[in-house]
Amino acid sequence: MNSMTRATILGFLVSSVFVALPTAAIPFTVTAWAPAGGAGVSISKTDAPTRDYNGSGGGFVMTNTTPGSVDSFVSWCVDIFQYIPGSTPGEYSLDAGGLTLNSASRNDLGRLATMFLSAATTPGAGSGNNAAAFQLAIWEILYERNTPSYNLASGSFFSNAALSAPHTIAQGWLNQVNNPSNSANTYSLNVYTSQGFQDQITFQNVPEPTTLGLLGIGLIGIGWARRRAA
Numbered sequence: 001m002n003s004m005t006r007a008t009i010l011g012f013l014v015s016s017v018f019v020a021l022p023t024a025a026i027p028f029t030v031t032a033w034a035p036a037g038g039a040g041v042s043i044s045k046t047d048a049p050t051r052d053y054n055g056s057g058g059g060f061v062m063t064n065t066t067p068g069s070v071d072s073f074v075s076w077c078v079d080i081f082q083y084i085p086g087s088t089p090g091e092y093s094l095d096a097g098g099l100t101l102n103s104a105s106r107n108d109l110g111r112l113a114t115m116f117l118s119a120a121t122t123p124g125a126g127s128g129n130n131a132a133a134f135q136l137a138i139w140e141i142l143y144e145r146n147t148p149s150y151n152l153a154s155g156s157f158f159s160n161a162a163l164s165a166p167h168t169i170a171q172g173w174l175n176q177v178n179n180p181s182n183s184a185n186t187y188s189l190n191v192y193t194s195q196g197f198q199d200q201i202t203f204q205n206v207p208e209p210t211t212l213g214l215l216g217i218g219l220i221g222i223g224w225a226r227r228r229a230a
Contacts, residue, residue, distance in 0.1 A: 024093055024094060025091040025092065025093055026064060026066060026091070026092050026093070026094060026192075027064070027065045027066060027089035027090070027091060027092075028062055028063060028064055028065065028085070028089060028090060028091075028092045028192065028200075029061075029062070029063045029065055029085060029086065029087050029088070029089050029090075030060050030061070030062045030063075030075065030084040030085055030086070030090065030197070030198070030200060031060060031061050031063075031084070031086055031087055032058070032060055032061075032084070033058050033059065033060070033061070033131075034058065034059035034060055034061050034074040034121065034131065035121070035123045036058065036059060036120060036121050036122060036123050036127040036128065036130065036131040037058060037123070037127055037128035037131055038056045038057055038058025038059070038128050038131050038132055038135075039056060039057065039058065039128040039129045039131070039132035039164075039165065039166050040054075040055070040056055040057075040132070040161070040164065040166070041053070041054075041055065041056065041057040041132050041135065041136055041159065041161065041164070041166055041167075042054045042159065042160040042161040042164075043136070043139065043157065043158065043159050043160065044157070044158055044160055045080070045143060045156065045157045046156050046157075046158075047156040049081070051080050051081070053080060054160075056132070057077070057131070057132040057135035057136060057166065058128060058131035058132050058134075058135055059074040059075065059076055059120065059121060059131050059134070059135070060074065060075045060076070060077075060084060060200065061073075061074065061075075062074070062075035062192070062200055062202065065089045073202050074121055074202070075192065075200035075201060075202045076134070076135055076138050076200065076201050076202070077135060077138070077139075077198060077199075077200070077201075078138075078142065078191065078198070078199040078200060078201055079198040079199040080198075082194070082196065082197055082198045082199075083197065083198055084197060084198045084200075085194075085196075085197045090194055090196060090197040091194060091195070091196070091197075092192040092193065092194045092197070092200070093192070093193050093194070094190060094191075094192060095190065095191040095192070095193060096190055097188060097189070097190065098188075098189040098190060098191045098201065100191060100193075101142075101189075101191065102145065104145055105141055105142060105145045106189060107185055108141045108145070108150075108177055109138065109141055109142075109187075109189055109201070109203075110185035110186070110187040110188065110189065110203075111177055111182060111183070111184065111185045112134075112137055112138070112141065112173065112174075112177050113187035113189070113203040114184050114185055114186045114187055115173065115176055115177075115182065115184075116130075116134060116137070116173045116176075117134070117187065117203055119134075120133065120134030126165070129165040129166050129169060130169060132166035132170075133165075133166040133167075133168075133169035133170035133173060134170070134173075135166075136152060136159055136166055136167065136170035137150075137170045137173050137174050137177070138201065139157060140152055140157060140170070140174055141174075141177070143156065143157035144156065144157050149178040150174040150177060150178055151171070151174070152167055152170060152171050152174065153171070186205060186206055187203045187204060187205055187206060188203070188204050188206050189201055189202065189203050189204070190202045190204070
């Protein structure tokens with residue numbers, strides 16, 4: 001990865017988060033930044049393996065470089081101990097549905113995305129702070145999943161920049177995730193893992209069952225109209 005990218009963008013992976021690596025290798029470039037940008041963050045992880053990071057956080061642009069592929073999407077850091085490949089493709093394996101994550105983390109990440117992914121990916125005034133906040137919230141969910149509630153000011157993973165805009169925004173969002181009444185989850189996720197580069201996570205909006213049902217009725221109606229016209 002480029003020296004600028006190495007210095008500014010990192011994520012998290014520890015053995016307690018992932019239990020197995022998928023096998024199919026896909027070449028991806030992972031470059032910074034996504035259109036919403038990024039902002040400064042400062043974090044510490046105090047349980048083994050420990051890590052401190054002071055730099056930038058936000059979404060990436062992740063692109064499948066397989067000939068003929070048109071896959072390109074926003075991804076977010078998982079692994080702090082490696083670097084993104086940048087514009088030179090790195091080999092990634094797809095964990096469809098993020099099944100190597102525990103179910104509670106998957107659900108909370110989906111709820112976070114349902115409420116705040118749009119704010120974290122929409123360019124505009126303050127969008128870099130929102131993107132960095134979303135990254136902080138992802139890390140907190142992944143690395144403090146066994147605590148009663150998510151709090152960026154305490155625990156084995158925490159943010160050192162309590163007065164920063166990303167910290168404040170992220171904690172406000174995590175307070176909403178902590179609220180059990182906010183149970184809606186309309187997002188699935190994929191995890192892309194690499195032996196040599198930083199792991200990534202992506203989110204996909206899942207249509208509600210009623211929407212799928214209405215779509216099916218519409219298709220049936222079109223088919224019936226065509227038969228009558230014939």
